[in-house]
Amino acid sequence: MSVEDKQKPQRNDRVTIRTVATHAGVSVAAVSKVMRNAYGVSEALRAKVTDAIDVLGYRPSRAARGLRGQSFTIGVLLIDIRNPFLPEVIAGVNGVLAPSHYQAMIGVSDAQVQLETSLIESMIDYKMDGLILVAPRLPSEILAKFAVEIPIVAVGYHAAGATAFDTVNADDQRGAEIAVEALLARGYRDIEMLSLGEREGHAVSVVRQREIGFRRAMQRGGLGSSAPIGKIPIASPKREEAMRKFLSRKDRPRAVFCWSDLDAITLLSLAVEMGVRVPEDLAVIGYDNSSTAALGLVNLASIDQSGRELGQVATRALISRIEGRSAAEHILQIPSLVSRNSLAGSEATKQG
Amino acid sequence: MSVEDKQKPQRNDRVTIRTVATHAGVSVAAVSKVMRNAYGVSEALRAKVTDAIDVLGYRPSRAARGLRGQSFTIGVLLIDIRNPFLPEVIAGVNGVLAPSHYQAMIGVSDAQVQLETSLIESMIDYKMDGLILVAPRLPSEILAKFAVEIPIVAVGYHAAGATAFDTVNADDQRGAEIAVEALLARGYRDIEMLSLGEREGHAVSVVRQREIGFRRAMQRGGLGSSAPIGKIPIASPKREEAMRKFLSRKDRPRAVFCWSDLDAITLLSLAVEMGVRVPEDLAVIGYDNSSTAALGLVNLASIDQSGRELGQVATRALISRIEGRSAAEHILQIPSLVSRNSLAGSEATKQG
DNA sequence: CGTTATATGGAGAACGTTCTACAAATCATT
DNA sequence: AATGATTTGTAGAACGTTCTCCATATAACG
Known part of the structure; x- marks a missing residue:
């Protein structure tokens, strides 16, 4: 009895967009508009909604977002987490992402093509907004195939002829x-x-x-x-x-x-x-x-x-691709x- | 014109559970049952469905799954990706996860409490099935609060008194x-x-x-x-x-x-x-x-x-928690x- | 004032799953 | 043959968003 009583509120107390809407006395659509700061919301509305959001501590569900629109997540695939070069790349990625509303989720493939494939697929199935693949092992044609489903930037992967995805490399x-x-x-x-x-x-x-x-x-x-x-x-x-x-x-x-x-x-x-x-x-x-x-x-x-720089450049390239660029870019940095x-x-x- | 023609098929050719159902001549619910191998499906049905899945190359959407049930993903939070101890933990986690249908997604907090919080929240909002936090910086009470929303195992975090989440440590x-x-x-x-x-x-x-x-x-x-x-x-x-x-x-x-x-x-x-x-x-x-x-x-x-072992033990603990255990476990390994x-x-x- | 443009808010259909409830079919049992 | 039990399959409501229309209210203009 009392056990049930304790479980119930936990389950139900997720604050959804609907909770916010009710609390602010507006429609769900209005809240959504404010969240995405879309066109057509007055200052008054915006204030009501942001207040409600603050009070309730509302966080949009990434899962639901992914199902419909953007998930604001970019996936990073690492071939190997032990190579000290990789952490630098991550640092670069995180550095560029930090001020934005995007977040990085990392998968580690351990150099196994099988695992690499399934991680990329998972990231697509999560409806992530884009992918940074660091030294992937899959052949270029396969990456191109994935690239029609999701924007891809490959780092440490020399495929300057690729038209479906970008590459960022040191020379x-x-x-x-x-x-x-x-x-x-x-x-x-x-x-x-x-x-x-x-x-x-x-x-x-x-x-x-x-x-x-x-x-x-x-x-x-x-x-x-x-x-x-x-x-x-x-x-x-x-x-x-x-x-x-x-x-x-x-x-x-x-x-x-x-x-x-x-x-x-x-x-x-x-x-x-x-x-x-x-x-x-x-x-x-x-x-x-x-x-x-x-x-x-x-x-x-x-x-x-400079892995860090590669990470930064790759991230910026990815974001520009997410935002609409479709012509492939192949960037080459000069090492020293x-x-x-x-x-x-x-x-x-x-x-x- | 031809541009539109090229875009359309891309968008529409996602194979969903509905596509599979139609192709196999069964209901959506039936396909779902097969996927989750739930009770009440005949051999004939299962065969029809798995055939269709193979032919179409169907992969369930993680986003949609997360919205309703399990996402079969566990989140790993690393405080710092440069410390060579961490990769070992990841290797342990991946090792245990590989044969299962779970997958690990990693977030890197760079020792910033702010970022750590928002990564944990994101993982919750993705409806991940559980979290492994490696050397988190947040205080125990906060972790306990998160733990009511999602199963948590903390590694490298001495909170033997915690009742809401597990800990795995070397002594x-x-x-x-x-x-x-x-x-x-x-x-x-x-x-x-x-x-x-x-x-x-x-x-x-x-x-x-x-x-x-x-x-x-x-x-x-x-x-x-x-x-x-x-x-x-x-x-x-x-x-x-x-x-x-x-x-x-x-x-x-x-x-x-x-x-x-x-x-x-x-x-x-x-x-x-x-x-x-x-x-x-x-x-x-x-x-x-x-x-x-x-x-x-x-x-x-x-x-x-042995970071690898800590990773393995933590993963096993997390899975057992996901599968229903509710009493907290605090595991201590002996270093050498x-x-x-x-x-x-x-x-x-x-x-x- | 009437008409048209524009700014603001909302209804409701997706998105791709899971899962409860139920219907239909099959099998046992008397 | 009738009844009950069990197995097999389905309909359809959720889950929490986004986003395309619409409806209204307000402003602008002649």
């Missing part, structure tokens, strides 16, 4: 070039890139772009014939194995460009462990300028692509080198 | 004790804790618990009278400043227990920079056993509280020490 080719140029400028000639295995990075991924840039810069430097690219698996036991093998190679190069700080930092760690001195025996450049790279202990030179100890000095000149 | 008092005991066992006596400033950690936060554990263990070790706790601000210029000041103190202790790896790692970096040897001059223990701590370069001893170089040997005996 990964250029980033790799900058890395190689820095090494060349310091006298290194014997340079190798450590990249991701074929299976883990598709054609439009940032990794492949960095490989292209690496090759081009090597070519320009007159080292076109020998621009070796090693592939490091992503999963844990094999990954360290491959790095150890690299470090103990007789013909190990004098300098290495890693596709990501994630790999570069582990490489640095293993190097210490194996007695390979950095930068004396081996110069290392990473990618992403993660916070770990900046640590005094690590001191890893790295290509900075952050030089640190792992690349120090010009001591590489002693090599042949 | 932070015990963790701090373990750290101190490890230091004592290695002969250190001159021990200090570096903690968070009052403003950044409320009474029920993990930080305060670790302070309690620290004091208790020191007391037990006969060092009760001198169990100093330094406070490090969280924001960046002041933070490093405080650490530098600590490192250059004349009466700097021989060992330090940091409330988080985040601080411990920065401290390690600054120590190298300032010529303070670790562990010879200063032993360091961190908290969280983050992946960075495990790097050969860093080699930081740390208390492991991961010993590494920053704590090496037993060389501390030379001190007075």
Whole structure:
């Protein structure tokens, strides 16, 4: 009895638009108009309604909103939450969204195409207003298909030809070039890139772009014939194995460009462990300028692509798309080198 | 003209439950029953419906579902996306959720109470089925208020007295004790804790618990009278400043227990920079056993509280609550020490 | 004053589900 | 064969919004 009495009011006390309307002595439509500040409401009406809203603490139901109009939510899909680059992107997104009435909801796909698909579908089914996909793994045609249902901006996804959705990237080719140029400028000639295995990075991924840039810069430097690219698996036991093998190679190069700080930092760690001195025996450049790279202990030179800025730009692009733009935009930021100890000095000149 | 022709089909081609019903030649209610596998559907009906669903590629609208019943989504609120402890929790949550029909949507509050509130409200307004709040900053009474609207499990939030929501924690008092005991066992006596400033950690936060554990263990070790706790601000210029000041103190202790790896790692970096040897001059223990701590370069001893496991346990608790449990549960995991170089040997005996 | 334009408020149909209540059909039981 | 019990399927009202018409009230104008 008393239990029921306690349950009932809980259930019923949701303040809906109707409650507000009754309390303010106006129609539901009027309240809705005020909420969306649509045309045709007098100051008097607006005051009555906002008062009622304040008194009652009314919040519109996102679910109901989504069913009919906008939900004022944008979905963000992350391929992986462990990569320290991603949080930066989120920070950028949240920064731009904060002053607006939009909110971000994040899904994590863990690099599984299956999960990625179902998360995107869910976000569509929630009637979110737009999607920011960070380094998605799905092929461009599939994204294009989704893009007819919902505005999409892809970050870290090189599909400059896409007409159905926007892309925002740092120029990964250029980033790799900058890395190689820095090494060349310091006298290194014997340079190798450590990249991701074929299976883990598709054609439009940032990794492949960095490989292209690496090759081009090597070519320009007159080292076109020998621009070796090693592939490091992503999963844990094999990954360290491959790095150890690299470090103990007789013909190990004098300098290495890693596709990501994630790999570069582990490489640095293993190097210490194996007695390979950095930068004396081996110069290392990473990618992403993660916070770990900046640590005094690590001191890893790295290509900075400002994830935060990418997040900001992507968000602004998405909002403009939500607001009606239909021509695709493909934005490219220029990355820069952050030089640190792992690349120090010009001591590489002693090599042949 | 042709533009309109192209728009129309896009809008209209959403496959709804009605489309399925028509295609299968049954009623809408029947399809709904099949979807929820409710009682009272024959094999024949079920087959017809599932066939139609497959053919049409039907996906129920989450928005509509939320409006009426369950949305099969659980919301996860993260205080901060940069702390490497959080991704582990997410991994645990996703791991448990993957085989179920639930999905996680993540919100990031960036430690702002304002944003935290509005994210929780949004998740409620989306009619999510339950919430996992990781290290929320809101006071317990407010969470209790939210908990009448939606099942809540708080992680990293010590409110063992709460009756309206569950909590899942590692035993932070015990963790701090373990750290101190490890230091004592290695002969250190001159021990200090570096903690968070009052403003950044409320009474029920993990930080305060670790302070309690620290004091208790020191007391037990006969060092009760001198169990100093330094406070490090969280924001960046002041933070490093405080650490530098600590490192250059004349009466700097021989060992330090940091409330988080985040601080411990920065401290390690600054120590190298300032010529303070670790562990010879200063032993360091961190908290969280983050992946960075495990790097050969860093080699930081740390208390492991398995964020992944916390995420798993919290998710299971939440699901059981969604399914009807009403008595509050407060779960405590036991953390453990991961010993590494920053704590090496037993060389501390030379001190007075 | 009558007429037309404009500003303001409201009725009510969607949106895509769930779920209660009920009708119809089938099966058991006497 | 009649009655009751059970199984199977459906109608239709909710859920809380948005948004397109309409209806009225007021202002503008000749």
